[in-house]
Amino acid sequence: MEKRVLFKGIWLPLLLVLPQILITAVFFFYPAGQAVWQSLFIPDPFGLSSQFVGLGNFEYLLSDRYYRASFVTTAIFSTLVTLVSMGVALYLAVLADRLIKGSGAYRTLLIWPYAVAPAVAGVLWMFMFNTRVGVVTWYLGLLGYDWNHVLNEGEAMSLVVIASSWGRISYNFLFFLAGLQAIPRSVIEAAAIDGARFWTRFRTIVFPLLSPTTFFLLVVNIVYAFFETFGVIHTITSGGPQQATTILVYKVYADGFVGQDLGSSAAQSVILLVVVSILTIIQFKYIERRVHY
Amino acid sequence: MSRSPRSGMVENRGLGLWLTHAGLILGVAFIFFPIWLAFVASTVSQPEIVHPPMPLVPGDQFFENYRKALVAGVNAPVALMLLNSGVMAIGIAVGKIIISLLSAFAIVYFRFPFRRVFFWLIFLTLMLPVEVRIVPTYEVVAGFGMLNSYSGLILPLIASATATFLFRQFFMTVPDELAEAARVDGARPMQFFWDILLPMSRTNIAALFVILFIYGWNQYLWPLLITTDPSMNTIVMGIKQMFPSGDDIADWPVIMATSILAMLPPVVVVIGMQRLFIRGLVESEK
Amino acid sequence: MATVTLNDVRKRFGTTQVIHGVDIDIAEGEFIVIVGPSGCGKSTLLRMVAGLETVTEGEVRINGERVNDKEPMDRDIAMVFQNYALYPHMSVFDNMAYGLKIAKTPRTEIAERVQVAAKLLQLEPYLQRKPRELSGGQRQRVAMGRAIVRKPAVFLFDEPLSNLDAKLRVQMRLEIKQLQRELGVTALYVTHDQVEAMTLADRMVVMNAGRADQIGAPLDVYAHPQTEFVAGFIGSPPTNFLDAAVLGGQGARLGIRPEHVHPGPAGSGRITARVLDAEALGAETLIHTRLPSGELLTVRQNGTTGCPGEGEEIGLDWADADEMRFGPDGRRI
Numbered sequence: 001m002e003k004r005v006l007f008k009g010i011w012l013p014l015l016l017v018l019p020q021i022l023i024t025a026v027f028f029f030y031p032a033g034q035a036v037w038q039s040l041f042i043p044d045p046f047g048l049s050s051q052f053v054g055l056g057n058f059e060y061l062l063s064d065r066y067y068r069a070s071f072v073t074t075a076i077f078s079t080l081v082t083l084v085s086m087g088v089a090l091y092l093a094v095l096a097d098r099l100i101k102g103s104g105a106y107r108t109l110l111i112w113p114y115a116v117a118p119a120v121a122g123v124l125w126m127f128m129f130n131t132r133v134g135v136v137t138w139y140l141g142l143l144g145y146d147w148n149h150v151l152n153e154g155e156a157m158s159l160v161v162i163a164s165s166w167g168r169i170s171y172n173f174l175f176f177l178a179g180l181q182a183i184p185r186s187v188i189e190a191a192a193i194d195g196a197r198f199w200t201r202f203r204t205i206v207f208p209l210l211s212p213t214t215f216f217l218l219v220v221n222i223v224y225a226f227f228e229t230f231g232v233i234h235t236i237t238s239g240g241p242q243q244a245t246t247i248l249v250y251k252v253y254a255d256g257f258v259g260q261d262l263g264s265s266a267a268q269s270v271i272l273l274v275v276v277s278i279l280t281i282i283q284f285k286y287i288e289r290r291v292h293y
Numbered sequence: 294m295s296r297s298p299r300s301g302m303v304e305n306r307g308l309g310l311w312l313t314h315a316g317l318i319l320g321v322a323f324i325f326f327p328i329w330l331a332f333v334a335s336t337v338s339q340p341e342i343v344h345p346p347m348p349l350v351p352g353d354q355f356f357e358n359y360r361k362a363l364v365a366g367v368n369a370p371v372a373l374m375l376l377n378s379g380v381m382a383i384g385i386a387v388g389k390i391i392i393s394l395l396s397a398f399a400i401v402y403f404r405f406p407f408r409r410v411f412f413w414l415i416f417l418t419l420m421l422p423v424e425v426r427i428v429p430t431y432e433v434v435a436g437f438g439m440l441n442s443y444s445g446l447i448l449p450l451i452a453s454a455t456a457t458f459l460f461r462q463f464f465m466t467v468p469d470e471l472a473e474a475a476r477v478d479g480a481r482p483m484q485f486f487w488d489i490l491l492p493m494s495r496t497n498i499a500a501l502f503v504i505l506f507i508y509g510w511n512q513y514l515w516p517l518l519i520t521t522d523p524s525m526n527t528i529v530m531g532i533k534q535m536f537p538s539g540d541d542i543a544d545w546p547v548i549m550a551t552s553i554l555a556m557l558p559p560v561v562v563v564i565g566m567q568r569l570f571i572r573g574l575v576e577s578e579k
Numbered sequence: 580m581a582t583v584t585l586n587d588v589r590k591r592f593g594t595t596q597v598i599h600g601v602d603i604d605i606a607e608g609e610f611i612v613i614v615g616p617s618g619c620g621k622s623t624l625l626r627m628v629a630g631l632e633t634v635t636e637g638e639v640r641i642n643g644e645r646v647n648d649k650e651p652m653d654r655d656i657a658m659v660f661q662n663y664a665l666y667p668h669m670s671v672f673d674n675m676a677y678g679l680k681i682a683k684t685p686r687t688e689i690a691e692r693v694q695v696a697a698k699l700l701q702l703e704p705y706l707q708r709k710p711r712e713l714s715g716g717q718r719q720r721v722a723m724g725r726a727i728v729r730k731p732a733v734f735l736f737d738e739p740l741s742n743l744d745a746k747l748r749v750q751m752r753l754e755i756k757q758l759q760r761e762l763g764v765t766a767l768y769v770t771h772d773q774v775e776a777m778t779l780a781d782r783m784v785v786m787n788a789g790r791a792d793q794i795g796a797p798l799d800v801y802a803h804p805q806t807e808f809v810a811g812f813i814g815s816p817p818t819n820f821l822d823a824a825v826l827g828g829q830g831a832r833l834g835i836r837p838e839h840v841h842p843g844p845a846g847s848g849r850i851t852a853r854v855l856d857a858e859a860l861g862a863e864t865l866i867h868t869r870l871p872s873g874e875l876l877t878v879r880q881n882g883t884t885g886c887p888g889e890g891e892e893i894g895l896d897w898a899d900a901d902e903m904r905f906g907p908d909g910r911r912i
Contacts, residue, residue, distance in 0.1 A: 003464075007472075007476075007482040007485075009403065010406065012399075013402075016395040016396060016398060017396040017411050019392040020392040020396040020457065021396075021415075023452045024453075027451075028418050028426070028449075028452040030429070030433060031430040031433055032426050034426075034429035034432070038428075088320070091316070099314075106317050108567060109324070112564055113324055115507050115556065115562065115563040117510070117556070118511070119511075119513040119530065119532065119533065120511075120555050123331075123532050123548070123552050127331065128327060128330055132542075133347065135330060135347055138346045139346065166327065169324065171574075230513060231513035231529070234517070235532070253514065256428040257428070257431075257518065269426055273426075468664065470660040470661070470662055470663075471664050473629075474658070475666075476630075476631065476650070476652065477631075477651045477678070478652065478678035479651075479678055479682055480652075493666075493668055
C-alpha cells in the first residue's frame, strides 16, 4: 500500500527520520549488535581483555542445568499466566456480553488494573501472602494450611502466576468483550432458533468466531509473560526459592548484573532475541492474514 | 462498543440474570480485593499490621502515613519519586510521539533514498522489549554518562516503532486529495504537516499518549538498573527499595501508601480517558 | 484568464504508457470538458495540468509559459476534487482562506474575498461550520469557493459532481456553468458523464485509452464522430453498429443513431427486423429489434407515433447522410 501523492524533496524526509534513526541506532541496533558480539567472547575476570570462544557460551548455556531449568520454568510460568488470565477474562467477558444493560459499567470496573504496574501488583500480592503479616496467609493458617512461598517452590510459582495474571485480566477482558460484541446478533439468534442452548452456542458458534481474538491474545500474553512480568518476579520472589521462579528474563538480569557474567548474559539475550523474533513473525503472519481476509 | 440490546430469544432473565451479575461481581471483587487491602494498610498503624490479622476497614492514619511517605519516604521522599516517574512517563510519551510523527510523515508522504531500508530498520524494533538487550544498552547509557539522569531513563525506551507504525497506519487512511488540495493551496510539506495532518491526528495522538504514559510510568527493570541514586528512583521501582534487607520489619503503612500513590496517576488516566484509552489500545494492537 | 496548451503530452507509470500524446489548445475563458470512460487517462491528464503528476514527455503551457516543472501553487490554477478534499478540522471560512493565508494575503483582504465567494455561492450562513456539518451540495460549494477565492487563471474540475445525487447534480451543473461565465475563467473539467460534457462544454475532448479521439463543440462531436468509439460513447441510447458487409458498401462497420432509423411495414426499407421489445418512455419510444444477422438494433421514435407489437416484423430505413462508416482501425471513412 503506497500513497499516490508525494511531496518532493530528499533532504527534508531524511531530516525527519533522522531522530528516530539515531535513537534506534544508538539504543537499539548497537546494543543488540553488542549482545550478539559479546555472546561470542568470555571476558577475563578483571574485564581487561576477552577471549573469543565462538559458540562456546551457547554450548555452555545449553548444557547448563540451571539454564535448562529456567527454560522449563519459563514455559510453565508463561503457560499458566496465559491460561489463567485469558480464562478468567473470557469468563467475565462472556458474562458481561450477556447483559443487556450495564456491561459498560462492569467494563469500567474491570479495565483499570491494566494501569497498575506489574511491580506494584507484585507488592500487593506479596503483602497479602506475606509469611508474617499477610492476611490471606493468616486465614489460610486458621484453615490449617501453612503458606510459605519463601520456602515452598510450588507456592512461590502459584503466587507469581496469580499476581502476573491479575493485572492482565483487564487487557484480555477488553479484547474478548470487543470480539464478542463484534459477533453479529443474527448469527447467535439463528443458532438459538436451531435449538442450540447457551453452552452449545458458545462452543459451536461463539468460540470459533472468537478465534482470531483468542489467537492474537495468545501471542501477546506469551510475550507479556516472557518479558513484562520481571517486576512481579523481582518484587515477590527474586527468582527463588532455589531458582524455582527464575524465568529467562530474570536470569539475564541476574547473571548480567548481579553475577557479572557478561558473556553468558549476552548469549542469553541473543537466545531471547530469537524467541521474540519467532513470536513476532507468528504475529505478523497472523496480522497479514487478517488484513487479507 | 455498545450495541442495541439483544432480542428476547437469547437474552437471559430471572435467575440467569442474577447469576450473571453474581459472576461479574465476583470477578470485580477479585480485581478489587488486593487494592482495597493495600488501601486499608495505608490508613492504619504499623502495629495493627504486624499483629495479624490486619483490619479489613480503613483506619485513622491516612494523613499521617501519606504525609510521611510523600515527605520522608524510606530512602527518598515519595514526592520526589512521583516527580521522577512523571518526567519519565511524559518524556517517553511526548518524545516517542514526536519522533514517530515525523518519521511516519516522511515514510508515508515522501520517496527518498533508503526509504525501504529505514522502514524495515524501524520496524525490526517493533516487538523487541528493552528487557532483551539490557546489558549492552546499559553499557551504552553508562558510556554516555547518562546513569541517574532523565535522558538515560527516557531515550532507550523511545527506541521502538510501535507509535511509528500506528501513525503510518493512520496517515495511510488520510485521503490523498487532502494533500493534493494543500499543494494546490500552496502549502509546503511542513505546512501541510502542521496545519492539516497534525490537527487531524489529535485523537490518535491523545490515545497514544495514554498508552505510552502508562507504559512509561510502569517501567521497572530499566529504572532499577540505571538509577542507583535514590533521588532519581521512580516510584514503581522505588517501592521494592523500601523493603529493608535482612530481618528488619518493613514499614508497611508507608510502603502501601506508596503503592497506592504509584498506581494512582495511571489509573486516573485510564478511567478519565477510558474511551481514548480503549481506542488507543485496540488500534495500536491491530 | 489564461490559455492552456498541451503539446504531445505523454505519461508513463513505470513501463505502462497511460497517455499516448495528447494535443489540446484552450482559449482564454473557454470551458473544456474532458470526457471518457474510467481508466481512459482523463484524470491523469488533468492532474498533469495541475502539477500533481509529472509530465513524462511533451509540454504543458499556461498562458504560453512552460509549467512542466512548476509546483501546483505556482501555476495559477485552482482545483475542485471529486471528494471535495475539504480539511475536516477547519471551518468553512478557514477552508476557503487556507490558500490565501499561505500566500500571506493581508487579513482584511482574505475576509473580503471569502465573503464575496461565500455570497456568490450562498454559503454565508455556514462560514463557521465544519465540513461534516454540511450537506453534500454545500460541501461541493465550499470546494468551489476554495477555488474561487484564489482568483486563479484556470479552474480544474475532477469529476466534481459524481458524489451528488441526480437532482443536485443537475442544479450544480447549472451553477458551475453560470459561475464560470460570470468569472470568465478558463476551465478544464473532467467527467465520465456525457450529459455533463454536452451541457457544460464549449468544446469537449473525448478520451479513449490514453488518446484524445476527438476535440470539438459538443453538437459537432455528436453529429460528426470521428471514430467508432466516439460514436458509441456519445449519445444515449448509444449508436447502433452493424457489420458493414451485411448491407454492402465501404468500411468494416456501419453506425447509425437510433433516432435516425425509421420503422415501416415489413419488407420496406433497407432491412427487415423482428421486434424484441418496445419501451414507451412517454416523450419517446425505444424499439429494440433483432436483425436476421442476429445483431441488435435500437430505434428511437416519437412517443406519439404508434409502435409495433412484440415479435412483429418491421422494415427499417435511414437516410444515406445519417450513415456513419468506420474502417477496420475504427476511424471514420
